[in-house]
Amino acid sequence: MLGPNLFANYGEAVAIILFGIGFSNLLLQKNLIKKIIGLNIMDTAVYLYLAEKGYIDGRVAPIVTNGVQEVGAYINPVPSGLVLTGIVVSVSVTALMLSLTIRLYRRYHTLDLDEISTRLKKEGL
Amino acid sequence: MKRKDNAFFRWFFGETDTMLGRVEMRPQQEYTETASDIREVMQDSLTQDQTGDEEDFVLIRVFHRLYRVAAVFFCVALIAVLLINVSWLPKNGGADNPVNNEVSARYIESGLQETGAVNIVTGMILDYRAFDTFGESNVLFIATVTVLILLRLDKEKKAPAKKGMPVYQRPKDELTIAQAQSRDRIYEPKNNVILQVVAGFLVPILFIFGIYVILNGHLSPGGGFSGGAIIGAGLILYLNAFGFEKTERFFTEKTYKWVSFFSLTFYCLAKSYSFFTGANHLESGIPLGTPGAILSSGLILPLNICVGLVVACTMYAFYALFRKGGF
Numbered sequence: 528m529l530g531p532n533l534f535a536n537y538g539e540a541v542a543i544i545l546f547g548i549g550f551s552n553l554l555l556q557k558n559l560i561k562k563i564i565g566l567n568i569m570d571t572a573v574y575l576y577l578a579e580k581g582y583i584d585g586r587v588a589p590i591v592t593n594g595v596q597e598v599g600a601y602i603n604p605v606p607s608g609l610v611l612t613g614i615v616v617s618v619s620v621t622a623l624m625l626s627l628t629i630r631l632y633r634r635y636h637t638l639d640l641d642e643i644s645t646r647l648k649k650e651g652l
Numbered sequence: 653m654k655r656k657d658n659a660f661f662r663w664f665f666g667e668t669d670t671m672l673g674r675v676e677m678r679p680q681q682e683y684t685e686t687a688s689d690i691r692e693v694m695q696d697s698l699t700q701d702q703t704g705d706e707e708d709f710v711l712i713r714v715f716h717r718l719y720r721v722a723a724v725f726f727c728v729a730l731i732a733v734l735l736i737n738v739s740w741l742p743k744n745g746g747a748d749n750p751v752n753n754e755v756s757a758r759y760i761e762s763g764l765q766e767t768g769a770v771n772i773v774t775g776m777i778l779d780y781r782a783f784d785t786f787g788e789s790n791v792l793f794i795a796t797v798t799v800l801i802l803l804r805l806d807k808e809k810k811a812p813a814k815k816g817m818p819v820y821q822r823p824k825d826e827l828t829i830a831q832a833q834s835r836d837r838i839y840e841p842k843n844n845v846i847l848q849v850v851a852g853f854l855v856p857i858l859f860i861f862g863i864y865v866i867l868n869g870h871l872s873p874g875g876g877f878s879g880g881a882i883i884g885a886g887l888i889l890y891l892n893a894f895g896f897e898k899t900e901r902f903f904t905e906k907t908y909k910w911v912s913f914f915s916l917t918f919y920c921l922a923k924s925y926s927f928f929t930g931a932n933h934l935e936s937g938i939p940l941g942t943p944g945a946i947l948s949s950g951l952i953l954p955l956n957i958c959v960g961l962v963v964a965c966t967m968y969a970f971y972a973l974f975r976k977g978g979f
Contacts, residue, residue, distance in 0.1 A: 528736060529736060529739050530736065530740035530741075531739070531740075532738075532739055532740070532741060532742070532743050532744075533735065533738060533739035535743045535744055536738050536739070536741055536743065538744055539738045539741065539744065540735060540738050543731060543734040543735055544731060544735075546734070547727050547728070547730055547734075550727055550730065554723040554727065555720060555723055579744060580751050581751070582744065583745055583746070583747050583749075584745035584746070584747070588873065589759075589760060589771070589773055590770060590771045590772065590773075590872065590873065591764050591770045591771075591943070596760065596761055596764060597761075598757045598760050599747070600760075601760050601772065603751060603752050603756040604756055604759050604760065604763075604772045604773045604776055605755060605756050605759070605776070607773045608776050608777045608781065608784075611777060612784065612788055614877070615792060616788070616791055618792070618795075619791050619792055619794075619795030620795075622795050622796075622799050622970050622974075623795055623799060625974065626802040626803050626973070626974070627802065629802075629803060629974070630802055636690065636693070637693070642693075
């Protein structure tokens with residue numbers, strides 16, 4: 528069942544474990560801020576995974592030096608661009624979630640999601 | 653100027669709401685909170701673990717325990733399945749992995765000739781995939797606008813809500829910007845000498861470094877996003893050291909609005925030529941220059957500057973909005 532390359536792919540394995548940690552944070556924490564932190568850990572795991580996928584042994588970052596333009600000299604540039612996109616989107620999403628959390632806190636004076644939903648039901652919404 | 657009187661303009665100037673009557677809207681209940689309410693809530697949260705009427709909540713407690721067990725089980729199962737997947741992936745770092753296909757080979761082999769950028773990643777994201785980057789800048793802009801809608805405070809207290817007023821016209825029951833400013837001064841240190849001296853050294857260096865990173869985006873690691881983030885960090889440091897009175901001399905909501913507007917519009921117009929050429933070969937007619945020179949690689953340098961401006965403004969705007977609810 529287990530394939531041959533688990534320990535050779537240790538970078539990807541770490542990314543998967545980080546993803547799981549972030550996801551369990553998202554499920555188990557009641558505090559909204561901690562949930563957002565969990566989502567950010569998941570984002571980081573995705574960046575690590577992409578960076579690991581783009582890496583090739585013994586090659587350098589894709590910046591042309593000394594006019595060398597062979598494929599064999601540089602790592603894959605595509606995942607680097609995708610990580611950039613991911614970072615920008617995660618910054619925006621984090622800011623949006625934090626501002627929504629601030630609004631909830633201003634109204635209910637708590638960050639506990641269970642308590643907020645209980646009080647929402649009490650208000651009849 | 654005489655205004656045209658059609659549905660769009662009436663909506664645009666806030667006279668009618670097109671959603672009214674078409675979407676089901678329930679008025680939000682008046683929310684009043686007294687001191688006794690707050691005390692009750694605090695009491696509840698303090699004594700939650702020791703309340704005697706546990707029998708009534710047995711089901712809830714069982715559900716909570718089950719939920720936690722199920723959540724942990726689900727996460728462990730997810731990690732296990734994904735780890736098995738990882739173990740079957742080709743070895744990390746191999747040159748003949750399926751990820752390294754003809755796309756990246758093409759970018760590396762002819763990226764320098766086609767885009768003129770020494771940094772292949774910059775050439776990729778600002779020339780081959782420039783529309784993707786345009787979308788990213790717009791995502792940042794839209795996020796700032798949404799945070800502005802959610803957190804902005806009114807300049808002065810509005811008249812209290814009347815009975816029967818539609819929900820969207822009622823004033824928000826919140827602080828005014830002046831009250832927020834006075835509260836901001838309570839919690840933040842005022843005229844901290846250490847911070848001010850260090851900021852005096854660091855802020856110019858941060859700005860120069862950020863500008864360097866943006867201008868050399870096509871030659872070295874970096875580019876609009878990282879350089880913009882550095883400049884934004886410098887602005888935030890300046891704000892923390894000297895306060896809003898100093899930053900408002902050169903950065904207000906108006907500055908943000910115009911800088912973002914001009915950057916995004918310039919980006920959009922500059923990259924629109926590939927629409928007109930059918931996105932075949934992107935014959936722009938702009939000379940690519942000698943690779944390695946600072947004024948080379950066609951449009952990449954101006955586009956980098958636009959992206960950097962948008963990112964710097966966005967970082968500062970996020971911080972100012974979260975701290976005070978305004979610029």
